[in-house]
Amino acid sequence: MKYFDTHAHYNDEKFKDNLDNVLEECKSVGVDKIVNIGYNTESSKKAIEMCDTYDYMYAAIGIHPSDVGKCTPQEIEEIYNNAKNKEKIVAIGEIGLDYYWVKDNKEAQIELFKEQIKLANKLKLPIAVHSRDASLDTYKVLKECPAKYGTLLHCFSPTDDLVRLVLENGYMVAFGGNITYNRAKSFATYMDMIPVSQIVIETDSPYLPPANLRGTVNTSKNLPIILEKLAEYKKMPVEELSKIVYRNSLEFFNIKE
Numbered sequence: 001m002k003y004f005d006t007h008a009h010y011n012d013e014k015f016k017d018n019l020d021n022v023l024e025e026c027k028s029v030g031v032d033k034i035v036n037i038g039y040n041t042e043s044s045k046k047a048i049e050m051c052d053t054y055d056y057m058y059a060a061i062g063i064h065p066s067d068v069g070k071c072t073p074q075e076i077e078e079i080y081n082n083a084k085n086k087e088k089i090v091a092i093g094e095i096g097l098d099y100y101w102v103k104d105n106k107e108a109q110i111e112l113f114k115e116q117i118k119l120a121n122k123l124k125l126p127i128a129v130h131s132r133d134a135s136l137d138t139y140k141v142l143k144e145c146p147a148k149y150g151t152l153l154h155c156f157s158p159t160d161d162l163v164r165l166v167l168e169n170g171y172m173v174a175f176g177g178n179i180t181y182n183r184a185k186s187f188a189t190y191m192d193m194i195p196v197s198q199i200v201i202e203t204d205s206p207y208l209p210p211a212n213l214r215g216t217v218n219t220s221k222n223l224p225i226i227l228e229k230l231a232e233y234k235k236m237p238v239e240e241l242s243k244i245v246y247r248n249s250l251e252f253f254n255i256k257e
């Protein structure tokens with residue numbers, strides 16, 4: 001089986017000493033494509049650079065809501081314009097809203113989110129969205145300022161608002177290690193409602209390891225665990241599901257094989 005990690009951070013400091021070993025392990029379980037996601041200017045540049053070294057890697061560039069005020073969308077646009085390998089930049093992300101850590105800068109987060117959606121539309125790229133404890137505002141921003149070339153809700157944790165948004169607008173959702181957590185009761189309720197054509201998988205490496213691996217550095221080699229859990233929820237053979245989510249990923253990021 002082939003696996004496509006739609007959201008990983010191999011541009012993270014954590015991997016600076018052992019990246020090649022980690023990637024060898026990922027390849028050995030069938031990981032075939034990876035999108036490295038930027039979260040500020042530095043990590044976005046790094047994600048682009050890595051595409052030159054690893055032909056199976058792609059980059060998303062953007063500013064995470066936690067970095068609001070530290071980088072500007074103009075800098076992200078410049079990074080795009082200066083990139084020699086523009087065809088490997090497949091999305092603007094991760095962008096969005098995070099009210100879990102900081103709640104007193106909601107306005108600034110919303111503004112940054114909107115500006116980056118506009119940038120994605122200008123560059124004709126889809127967006128990879130981070131939303132934590134902010135589902136209602138995420139819903140509002142995406143309604144008011146829609147991304148024209150595709151929207152992927154990463155580390156999807158369903159709520160009534162977000163599932164309604166996904167179904168109404170045909171957004172893609174990415175499930176990661178969070179679907180293996182015990183407290184993930186709501187997944188069972190919502191999973192039936194989301195068509196398989198709108199689902200991809202991810203790790204959010206090095207974060208969010210599957211339940212039985214908590215406390216370890218998460219890598220794309222754990223994608224089979226996530227896919228298996230998804231297959232259980234969707235009551236589908238793993239092999240059939242793997243082909244569908246792989247194809248969905250290629251289509252979303254507009255990658256030709």
Ligand SMILES: [Zn+2]
Pocket residue numbers: 007009037094204
């Ligand atoms: Zn992430």
